Amino acid sequence: MALTLPPDSRTPLSWPVRPGNGLRASHGIARTLRVLLALALALWLVLPLVPLALWAFADRWSFPAVLPQAWGWGGVRAALAQGAVPAFGRSLLLGLLVSAVATPLGVLAARALAYRRVPLAPAVNVLLFAPLALPAFVAALGLNVLLLRVQVPPFAGVVLLLTVYALPYTSYTMRVAYGAHDLAVEEEARLLGASAWQVMWRVQLPLLAPALARAAFLAFLVGWSDYVITVLVGGGTIVTVPLLVAAAAAGTGNDATVALLSAAALLPPLVLLLVLGLFGRRPRSHQTNGDVK
Amino acid sequence: MIPAVRVEGLSKSFPGTGAPVLDDVNLTVEARSCTALLGPSGAGKSTLLRAISGLERPDAGRVLVGGQDMAGVGPEHRGMAMVQQRPLLFPHLNVLDNVAFAGTVRGVAKRAARADAAGFLELVQLAGFGPRPVAALSGGQAQRVAIARALAARPAVLLLDEPFSALDPELRSVMHDLLAQLRRSVNPTVLMVTHDRSEAAAVAEKIALFSGGRMLQHDSVERMYSRPVSLEASRLMGGANEIPGTVRNGCHHSALGALRLPGDTTWPPGPGILLVRQESIEVGPGNGPGLHATVSGLRVLGPRRLVSVDAAGVLLRAEIPWGRALAAGDTVTLSIPTSALAVVDDPDTAHTFPGAEKRPQITVQGLATLASIDN
Structure with a gap:
């Protein structure tokens, strides 16, 4: 029997959100002010990078010259001589390890908190966020003694402590994501024949991928940019980029080296951020052609 | 199977x-x-x-x-x-x-x-x-x-x-x-x-x-409407007419008189509430044959009307199509087919029936539901 269906109304399932419409649109002077403010903010972020970039390749730049008087590779050579490459390697390893440990831990904590499987959930929440309130050097000094007593290798100790400092970021990011995650979709997948593992890999993971990428990025930043814990727990033996920058900055005549290292230190997070922006969005249902492949 | x-x-x-x-x-x-x-x-x-x-x-x-x-x-x-x-x-x-x-x-x-x-x-x-x-x-x-x-x-x-x-x-x-x-x-x-x-x-x-x-x-759908097993079931199925009375010899005796019950079921004697769907009651002109009643109210239900009538002191409701002009105070006659009748135990007197414990009784939640329907 042929059915007559009503015309395709194309009514979207969710309330249509048009950021530019109605009350949210700004006009006239408000629009001009908004654009000016955005430009000022962009300038504020970019401006400090300009002297860094100039200093990195300046062999001589004395006051009051506006631009360097001599260009060269002196800064690069000095940075390489001071061990910039292995320091970059260590920082990268530290960032990736912290991210690799703190992200799954944050996922577990967030899932448990979001679905109320935790007794005394508010207290656990406070505990998870405590590292943000505790100054890093206090924790590092206190725990350093303990780590030495139980003979934890310095690098493992640094990773351990930095993971604790990254946990608030990963657990909070994932908590927000789980708050918006619909468990009914997972139940639906189970009823369609998916095992618990298949639900995790084929439904939960793709839907939470953007939040996971954000959490991993934040945890990476904690490991990548740490100074205090690496110095105190590492005992000066683990030379990372922040340590190298600080040492160079403490000396005199190292302006080009400091600038080069600082500018180079921006690159890995920037690349990660770009990757996140390009691929870290919720995977959209891809448009295929009409043929069944 | x-x-x-x-x-x-x-x-x-x-x-x-x-x-x-x-x-x-x-x-x-x-x-x-x-x-x-x-x-x-x-x-x-x-x-x-x-x-x-x-x-x-x-x-x-x-x-x-x-x-x-x-x-x-x-x-x-x-x-x-x-x-x-x-x-x-x-x-x-x-x-x-x-x-x-x-x-x-x-x-x-x-x-x-x-x-x-x-x-x-x-x-x-x-x-x-x-x-x-x-x-x-x-x-x-x-x-x-x-x-x-x-x-x-x-x-x-x-x-x-x-x-x-x-x-x-x-x-x-x-x-x-x-x-x-x-x-x-x-x-x-x-x-x-x-x-x-x-x-x-x-x-x-x-x-x-x-x-x-x-x-x-x-x-079955038909029996759910025509033979509810309890007052609660009847009301949840939208039944609007409940006439208290007594069952004797296959007839229900009430203020409406003696109404013969469907012969396909054995109706246990004793007090019972007669149920009749509002859609099954036919409303005819005042001078026709049937049960005489007076229209007490009218409510529009889209393509149909719900007529409230007073029949020998019993309030009945009938759902009828548009057509004949009706107004409050009009005299009408009601025709109720035997097949549309059913009797359920009054929950207050259910214990007086043999085998009453096997019959569905009204639950506490059911009573609350009924109260909300009444309101």
Whole structure:
């Protein structure tokens, strides 16, 4: 029997959100002010990078010259001589390890908190966020003694402590994501024949991928940019980029080296951020052609 | 024949809720039939569906599917699929891959699963919609994709949890027709939760009526309307006429006089409330034959009218079509066919009947429901 269906109304399932419409649109002077403010903010972020970039390749730049008087590779050579490459390697390893440990831990904590499987959930929440309130050097000094007593290798100790400092970021990011995650979709997948593992890999993971990428990025930043814990727990033996920058900055005549290292230190997070922006969005249902492949 | 689904003594409580959500529910559903689980909100219908599907673990009782006890069997191994009020399509997959999901998780090659899915999309009249993202679908289209996705899992039992309640009336009617068509072509056993009597009657052969976690009655659609087993069941089915009286020798004696009861049932003697559907009472002109009554009120019900009449001091309601002019104070005659009559025990005097303990009694939750209906 042929059915007559009503015309395709194309009514979207969710309330249509048009950021530019109605009350949210700004006009006239408000629009001009908004654009000016955005430009000022962009300038504020970019401006400090300009002297860094100039200093990195300046062999001589004395006051009051506006631009360097001599260009060269002196800064690069000095940075390489001071061990910039292995320091970059260590920082990268530290960032990736912290991210690799703190992200799954944050996922577990967030899932448990979001679905109320935790007794005394508010207290656990406070505990998870405590590292943000505790100054890093206090924790590092206190725990350093303990780590030495139980003979934890310095690098493992640094990773351990930095993971604790990254946990608030990963657990909070994932908590927000789980708050918006619909468990009914997972139940639906189970009823369609998916095992618990298949639900995790084929439904939960793709839907939470953007939040996971954000959490991993934040945890990476904690490991990548740490100074205090690496110095105190590492005992000066683990030379990372922040340590190298600080040492160079403490000396005199190292302006080009400091600038080069600082500018180079921006690159890995920037690349990660770009990757996140390009691929870290919720995977959209891809448009295929009409043929069944 | 082994029933498709059998529920035995199923009970379920949730922490923090006083009364059980399901209280000793027994239900047998024949293979390839369509049964509507009907009842007001909070009656336990959806919890029963979730317990049958394996999404909820019952406190007591068991669920048998095809004669096999489902205790410890995961939802993915029960041979069921569910369509809920929200389509719950996977937002990261396009329409075709949503429908192909069940095939791919079963290990079917993606190409074959997609070809199969395209067939099911055609079945729900969405051929060519496969490449679209699910966000581009209208509410009705999304629900049809959800049905196609469920059917593509080849379920022996299709569970529908108020799947059309978010759709407008016109679309709902179309979906009812679509469901009937799908039953003819695919023919799974269907269990559908709804709180809408008309929808239950439109799609199902049998209705299981729930209130306060208990199943009040499980019967054919016609008998659910014509032979409710209790006052509560009658009211939940929309019955509006209740006349107290006594049953003697197959007749009900009340202020309306002696009315012969249908001969296909043995009516136990004793006090009983006569029930007659408002749709079954015919209202004729005042000078015609039948029971004389005076119109006391009129209410418009869209294409029909609900007429309140006073017949020998008894308030009766009759649903009649538009046509003859009627006004309050008019004298009319009522004609009540014998086949439309039924008698239930008055819950206050039920204990006086032999075998009363076996008959469904009104529950505390049921009383609350009735009170809300009265208000």
